[in-house]
Amino acid sequence: MAIFDTAARPAIGGGFRLQWEPAQAAHVLLYPEGMVRLNQSAAAILTRCDGARTVADIIADLERTYSAAGLSSDVCDFVTFAIERTWLELLP
């Protein structure tokens, strides 16, 4: 169950940093004294969470980029998961 509206604008949470690591060939999310290595779909979502695009924009962009349909529930599930871990915050 989504805890947000798809008009919300997610951004990377305070204290977290998202970056590409060549040595790991992966995007990682860095936080105080820790790191999460992201799989490709998590990275595809998080790299689009720039505080400007809405969740609906992100879903549309991903469906276009990957020529897929029906990504909405997967994206919303992941955004919920990321908000619960404070990887993401929603901007007003």
Added chain:
Amino acid sequence: MSDPVPGPPLWLLLELTYRCPLHCVFCYNPTDFGGIGRELETAEWLRVLAQARELGSVQLGLSGGEPLVRDDLETIVAAARGLGFYTNLITSGVGLTETRLCALKEAGLDHIQLSFQDSTRRLNDFLSSTRTFELKSRVAALIRKHRYPMVLNVVLHRLNIDHVEEILGMAERLGADYVELANTQYYGWAWRNRAQLLPSREQLRRAEEATARFRERVGTRMRVFFVVPDYFETRPKPCMSGLGRVFLGIAPDGVALPCQSARMLPGMSFPSVREASLRSIWYDSPAFNRFRGEGWMKEPCRSCPERGRDFGGCRCQAYLLTGDAANADPVCALSPHHHLVTEAVAGAGRSAAEPPAAAPLAFRDHRGGASRE
């Protein structure tokens, strides 16, 4: 679980200096740090950062000693951030003025971890042999003002573990987001003072209960990590996630270490960044390969189904307790030396009610603690 090609040293810890205005009795720094050679210069630290980043290091700890003693800390942070490191300052707070905090923020510092010794001025100041309690409270307020997450670290031991409730209350008043209650690990000065610092099982139980009550009350507003002292366990910690697998430490004089405490292991020659590249140190040096994989293990580790999970525990603890760094960590109940740990714990139980013990505490200083004994 043995991988022939080691991964990158994701975690880089720079111990910028052994100098520290505090004299904590539980410090893991070497007790003979006063005799260790001259500190790396700024340009040398910057070279280490660049080489480590190229190897894939990404989390950077800046520690010591007290890293704020170095007046080039801001330069080091700026260079690290520019290279893409996530920068963590691990500090006592002494020397963290608002001017320096602003400069560090400007340089791109990501995170500050502030240590306290206790919730009371009396014990904080006694344990560190300084008058720093009020100063730390002021620094905590500054850290919040500059919108850093407030991360407090309190090292627990027999003299303060009964104050866990008050310590957590203090953290709440200071507006902490995270609190790490880290039970003392017995290396360096803490090893020397172990008889006075090891808590009793009963003390530990009460502290865990107090922590659970606090967690229930504050919920997710403040996260509390309670690091159980490994002497009370029956399986060892996967120390450093295995030596030479993710962690690379550089001591103040440039000596590269697979663990901050490893310097005292006998028969090991740790390479210096003054003489070799980090790449050759990490991949090729005998010191970093000595405890990689499983070839070095003895029984009961060698045939143990859990060896891929805990890597036999801590090499330093194996050496300190048994005299052989290749033995199983005696914290493990399968170790033939496990009685050394259970006897120490039982001894702490007997004397827990007594005032700090007959042998005097050795306060960390550059003369090896001799001046106060």
